[in-house]
Amino acid sequence: MSNICPTCKTFVSINYEKEAKVKEDSLLGALFADVEGNEVRFSTSARITGNCENCGEEMKEATLELDGHFDIDPDKFWSPDSDLNPTKFKIEVDRSERTDSGEGSNGTRMLGVVVSFDLMYDDEYIDTMDVTDEIAASEMSDC
């Protein structure tokens, strides 16, 4: 499968970048609303692209959905002095890595991300969770 780069006007190979762009900002907004009972839920997305090997122009893109929840024990966050304060929970992206299965025997190449989310409470580390999502390279949209 060949692709024509709109800038180079020629058939080029596509390089899939190593980094995923995780929307960290929207993460915080979603989080505050999502402390419910024993769960802290979060959802965000990561954008991955495929770029022209000659000029770097973005040619393919996909948005991967990342969501999950941490189970928490509300008693742990409660003291006689301070009630559980949902606004003190924060999700931070500890690490994000691209995954690439390479071309499989059936010709399908899966591209994805694995992101480590840290759960913080009042700036104190509580827990970590890895979330992953992937898409077939052939199913990525044209830019």
Ligand SMILES: [Zn+2]
């Ligand atoms: Zn190009």
